[in-house]
Amino acid sequence: MAKAYHDADADLSLIQAKKVAIIGYGSQGHAHALNLKDSGVDVRVGLRKDSPNADRARKAGLQVDTVAEVSKWADVIMNLTPDQTAAKVYHAEIEPNMKPNVTLMFAHGFNIRFRTITPPATADVSLVAPKGPGHRVREVFTEGGGIPGLVAVEQDASGHALALALSYAKGIGCTRAGVLETTFTEETETDLFGEQAVLCGGTSALVKAGFETLVEAGYQPELAYFEVLHELKLIVDLMYRGGLEYMRHSISDTAEWGDYVAGPRIVTPEVKKAMKGLLNDIQDGSFAKRFIVENETGRHEFTRIRKQEAAHQIEKVGAELRKSMPFLDPVVVKDGQVHKA
Ligand code: NDP
Ligand code: MG
Ligand code: MG
Numbered sequence: 001m002a003k004a005y006h007d008a009d010a011d012l013s014l015i016q017a018k019k020v021a022i023i024g025y026g027s028q029g030h031a032h033a034l035n036l037k038d039s040g041v042d043v044r045v046g047l048r049k050d051s052p053n054a055d056r057a058r059k060a061g062l063q064v065d066t067v068a069e070v071s072k073w074a075d076v077i078m079n080l081t082p083d084q085t086a087a088k089v090y091h092a093e094i095e096p097n098m099k100p101n102v103t104l105m106f107a108h109g110f111n112i113r114f115r116t117i118t119p120p121a122t123a124d125v126s127l128v129a130p131k132g133p134g135h136r137v138r139e140v141f142t143e144g145g146g147i148p149g150l151v152a153v154e155q156d157a158s159g160h161a162l163a164l165a166l167s168y169a170k171g172i173g174c175t176r177a178g179v180l181e182t183t184f185t186e187e188t189e190t191d192l193f194g195e196q197a198v199l200c201g202g203t204s205a206l207v208k209a210g211f212e213t214l215v216e217a218g219y220q221p222e223l224a225y226f227e228v229l230h231e232l233k234l235i236v237d238l239m240y241r242g243g244l245e246y247m248r249h250s251i252s253d254t255a256e257w258g259d260y261v262a263g264p265r266i267v268t269p270e271v272k273k274a275m276k277g278l279l280n281d282i283q284d285g286s287f288a289k290r291f292i293v294e295n296e297t298g299r300h301e302f303t304r305i306r307k308q309e310a311a312h313q314i315e316k317v318g319a320e321l322r323k324s325m326p327f328l329d330p331v332v333v334k335d336g337q338v339h340k341a
Contacts, residue, residue: 015036030053
């Protein structure tokens with residue numbers, strides 16, 4: 001059984017006694033900064049000079065400075081810039097300014113696991129990773145709850161790294177729901193595998209293949225969209241509440257029987273072998289290396305595939321259908337910005 005920590009296992013006064021710099025004010029950054037502030041922690045936000053988020057943070061009552069300034073000031077520095085940016089920000093602005101006995105924190109182990117950041121031996125290095133998107137970390141906290149999380153310690157120079165990480169986790173609400181102990185390696189490798197094999201890569205490919213199969217067989221694209229994409233949410237919501245058994249309890253017997261006989265014909269032993277291949281590429285660092293090189297060389301492949309995927313027929317059909325479904329609060333992404341549909 002994984003070791004779990006709850007509110008009673010964490011002492012909030014530890015993080016309340018520290019100066020905490022949150023670097024970045026995106027999905028996770030805004031939630032961590034605001035939750036910590038509400039928990040009575042001395043927080044400052046570090047952003048680049050021209051950050052479009054600086055005003056938002058100031059309006060929310062937070063002090064905003066440059067990354068260099070807050071890094072000089074802080075006892076604890078939580079790096080919440082994107083994974084492909086975190087090492088650049090660390091080397092340029094955090095490392096030259098931070099105190100020798102600083103606590104460096106992350107919400108994902110990528111840069112420590114793949115050694116794009118190697119902190120000095122005098123620093124504590126820990127991880128608090130909420131298992132949910134930032135807006136939920138904030139919303140659930142303001143409602144009195146918390147999003148579950150993971151905690152890990154990579155380097156314990158002070159001898160108190162775990163206690164402080166748990167205190168931080170309490171400050172952002174995670175111990176209300178429970179925080180599981182892990183390592184940077186386990187967190188990073190399972191997180192990458194989950195998003196590649198199942199959550200993002202596997203699911204997107206499955207949905208597209210199902211849609212294409214129906215449309216190529218002459219069925220109407222609108223029906224195909226409803227059957228393979230729209231209804232997926234209803235199924236996932238059932239799984240989320242009561243596991244596969246509750247989902248299967250709620251669907252028709254026809255659907256349940258189809259689940260049992262068809263599932264293994266789709267996810268064959270070959271598919272599982274491919275999953276093991278993905279896991280191997282994650283473990284031996286080749287996935288990380290490719291992603292890092294892609295980012296360092298202008299993201300041409302990334303941009304090309306993003307554009308190609310956005311042009312898929314399922315996206316056009318879906319955008320039209322969602323216009324008539326205001327209840328699901330439809331949105332569109334245009335030039336990287338989200339707009340109401
Ligand atoms: P976002 O992309 O939402 O936010 C990034 C923030 O970093 C922005 O405020 C951006 O600044 C800032 N930033 C980018 N480049 C720089 C720079 N050069 N100097 C200073 N600031 C910069 O990131 P996420 O919140 O999604 O991810 C942060 C971390 O949290 C990652 O490690 C991720 O893996 C982890 N995580 C994310 C989850 C999620 O749901 N999103 C879930 C769990 C963990 P600007 O305001 O100027 O644009
Ligand atoms: Mg991830
Ligand atoms: Mg059906």
